[in-house]
Amino acid sequence: MDFVEVPVSEDVPVSEDVPAKKSKVKKEKKKKLKREIKEEKEEQGPEPEQPSGTLLPPSYSLSEIKNKQRRHLMFMKLKQEKRKLKLDLRKKRRKEREALGDKAPPKEVPKTIENQRVYDETTVDPEDEEVAYDEGTDEFSAYFNKLTNPKVLITTSDRPRGRTVRFCEQLASVVPNAHVYYRRGLALKRIIPQCVSRDFTYLMVINEDRKVPNGMVLCHLPDGPTAHFKVSSVRLRKEMKRRGKEPTEHHPEVILNNFTTRLGHSIGRMFAALFPQDPQFTGRQAATFHNQRDFIFFRFHRYIFKNEKKVGIQELGPRFTMKLRSLQKGTFDSKYGEYEWVHKRHEMDSSRRKFHL
């Protein structure tokens, strides 16, 4: 081994011209045998003799370098330089801000795909008479005019397994006046007339795949509409950290966030109509449907006013995420029903900044 080490030590003075970082990076990157390193060094030996090679003109494209190791090296160097520049700029800016003190210009808002959102012409203007009339006379108007009280039937696909059953039970503890029934292999189209005759206003079907809940059909009764959601990231109460005690039977408050377009309004109204209209504030519970980038996040919290300024919240669970697949007019009829909106992946997802809800 001694024999091997000697040439390395010999090499070091030769390669002094090459920045030390390079060899470091090399060594870190490729944990090879020392022998191999030696060979590499030998290869790189002649490099410092051609300083023009390392100082290429800036327009020289890196991809034109034919030696892979050399190309990689140059690329790493370029990256490091860029990063250094960026850091310097940031430092400079921060110093300027500190120097200016209060007079500093306001910080720039970071660009996100939400605030770069493509304008949607269906965004609802609250003063629009026509939309107001349309919403005022739709299928949910009976609920919003306080003519009906929600009553929800929760069921599953056939033969539900552990998680789905527990998920249904926990949903039933969130939604007041909800009844969980075993599906018993019945067809939805046969369940619906029975539900209508028993004054149910919602039919909620949780679908599962390999013991994981993955879909939800939400059907407003007696005359639609029906929404089909993809369900993901389900976390049951037991799986949550720092959760509160079991929820009480009080009617929760409902928070609907970011449902701005016409379709979003319909979906928002659908969720609102799941819960009774007068929340019982003594329960201090809130159910949240938060829409962000067309994903609807559901959370269930208990809050407490600690003092005049501070509020504490405690999550009660379950939590899950939904994504709208389709909205169908009328009660559940996937074959012959008319769809108000269908998510078509290849047509609609052409822009990352276009959202539908």
Next chain:
Amino acid sequence: MANQSQLCSVWVGSETGILKGVSLSKKRTFNFCDMSSISREHGICALAWGDENESEVLVGCVNGTVKTFSIEKGIFIDSRSCGDFSQGQFTGIAVTPSSLITCVESGLLSVWTEGSTDKLEINVGKGVCRMRQNPARRNCVATGGKENPLKVWDLERPDKALFTAKNVANDWLDLRVPVWVRDMAFIPDSEKIVTCTGYHQVRVYDPLTPQRRPVLEAEFGEYPLTALSLPAGHDRVVVGNTHGQIAILDLRKGLVRGCVKGLAGSVRGLECHASSPLLASCGLDRFLRIHSLEDRSTRHKVYLKSQLNCVLLSSKDLELLREVDTGEVEDVNEKEIDEVWDVMETVSEKGDKRAVLEEEEEDSEETVETKDKKKKRRKTKK
């Protein structure tokens, strides 16, 4: 109102009972309705031209009234009751020079002669989905619906249908094939009729042959077809389904020639322009879309705020109006340009300017040369 209505070239009937006019050239939409008195009872389920020169629109409402809208005046000038709630919605409205033809879902086809109170009633069978008039022979209509095969009626001989389609042969399990005619159209210059069904078939019937079964059957997609329209050219038909898919089918072999994209919801109304290759579609996604049939691209997309039931295209305007408009715009531009030239001061020192320009050009040439040189240098380096 009158000015606005004369601009419009596309008329759309909505479920909320608002008649909407769209001017494609001006990119504007107008609601022809009193916003205080709208109700779902007046929801529009059928639209038709009231006369030959397209100065009136007939509007069929859910509650069984037929209203007449005058485009010249921009207001509803007439309203008459042609049915009631119990008989269901209108499935079609048509006019002949002397009478008005209406058909409702319950299967009551009525012919209301103008100026007299008596009417002719034909029972065409239950569950009617659509009634269409033959544009070539105006007293000839076709009806069809759920478990109600295609029938062609001559209104002068109302006791028996001219043609009744026969259901197709039983399937491979020897089971009866269900019937559900959703829409139909008369193919011009022939007696043939094309229908689309709720079981996603497109069928062509030929009453001239002794065969009462379809002479051609094609399928599109897997969802119920809701609307159908015939473009100006021959041998093609456009169909739309409940998932918002629109396809152009070739009627010679029954093959899909192309699909029109961009719709999000069920198609309710579909109409092709009489002369130019344009297709108007509307439906539950609340958009009116105008597609070009040539390259199937979207020409216009208009958000109309309500769910839309039917669309009516004026036969001449669409393109004409646009041409007139562009002409005007060009005139204006020319005038403006002239004014600009008039206002501008004449510059006397032209020679100097030119010299300066030439110098600049020379400079730029030099820079180009230097660039070339650089390139050469690089090449030598390489």
